[in-house]
Structure formats: C-alpha cells, structure tokens
Amino acid sequence: NAGVTQTPKFQVLKTGQSMTLQCAQDMNHNSMYWYRQDPGMGLRLIYYSASEGTTDKGEVPNGYNVSRLNKREFSLRLESAAPSQTSVYFCASSEQGSDQPQHFGDGTRLSIL
C-alpha cells in the first residue's frame, strides 16, 4: 500500500543545475500538490493540480514548473537551481472536496550549493 511515492529522497545540486522531482500516487486521487517546508515557515504551496491537465500557482511558484503527466504523476522541475531553493519538498494528493485529507509522501531533501 504505497500511497504517495516521491523520488529521490535526497539530492545535492550546484547552483544553475536543473532537476525534476517525481511524485506518484496510487489512490486514484484527482488533486495533487507540491509544497516546500522551511524552518519556521511551515508548509508553503508551490503548485497545485485539481485534475489531469490542469495546474495552478500556489503561494511560492517562482523558479519552479510542474507537469501533471497523468492522473497518477505530478512532477516538479527546477530549471536553474538557486541556494534559496534548498528545502524539503513534499508532494501530496487528495480526493476532490475541501473536507478531504491530504496524503503526503515522505519528502525530498534538496540542497543547492
């Protein structure tokens, strides 16, 4: 019973490099999310997808792009990594409906040197 799977778990990049964080869910959820978690800042929404083929900006979208490849997968891309993007990134999914709980992956710890 995998739930939400994120890869990789850890990554170190140099400034200016690009990479894609992968997320997949096996719960047939329509809604998927990308957050970043920084000390003292809680969770901040980067991008959101209400369904396959749709994406919306969250609170902190600058420097990121997303792709909802299909219903299961939602990827986050850093085109040119910056030290300010050092963070722990979480993917989540939920059924549609504001009362529905979000299910989180275990996170990707990303360091930009």
Place this chain on the structure above:
Amino acid sequence: GDSVTQMEGPVTLSEEAFLTINCTYTATGYPSLFWYVQYPGEGLQLLLKATKADDKGSNKGFEATYRKETTSFHLEKGSVQVSDSAVYFCALSNHRDDKIIFGKGTRLHILP
C-alpha cells in the same frame, strides 16, 4: 486573507503530562479545520478534523473542538507519551478550492 496561527515551540513535557497546543484562525465563512502530525523523517498525516462549529475531532487520544466564537481549534491530550514527540500543524480549508492553509507547526518533545 485566510490564516492560521499556532503557538510557537518547542514544547517540552514529561510523559503523562497534559498537553494543549493553541491554534486560532482567521477566515471568512465556515472553514473546515484540521490537525496534522509529522513524525521525524516522514510526511504529514491527518490526525483529526472538524467541519462545523462545536464539532469535536478525536483520534489516538487527541481531541480538538471547533470554537466559532473564539475562532480556535486547540489540540489537547490528557496523558502524552514519548511516541507523541513530533511536529503538529493546525490547518484550515475554506471550501473555495481544495487547498489547505497550514500554520507554521509546533514541535513537541516528550521526556521519559
């Protein structure tokens, strides 16, 4: 805009102590309220929720009551255990979309 404010941590208690983590919110209308818990090295998971005023959510010995008059949703547990050590997040959803607004989290340490 909508927001959630929760007490800053860390909170350190001895095992079997009573726990309260305060949470207040600002929102229009009647939001749904949640508490999530994050154990070390893991993602967040839903602890409990309440969807209307005076509702009480409960799970694993934790409780929180939706107080519309004080715009609060304080988390309580009568007797904490070392295994309750984690970060706790208060959150709300205002029914405009499927987004959830999280507080900044409160780190809880329970000493044996």
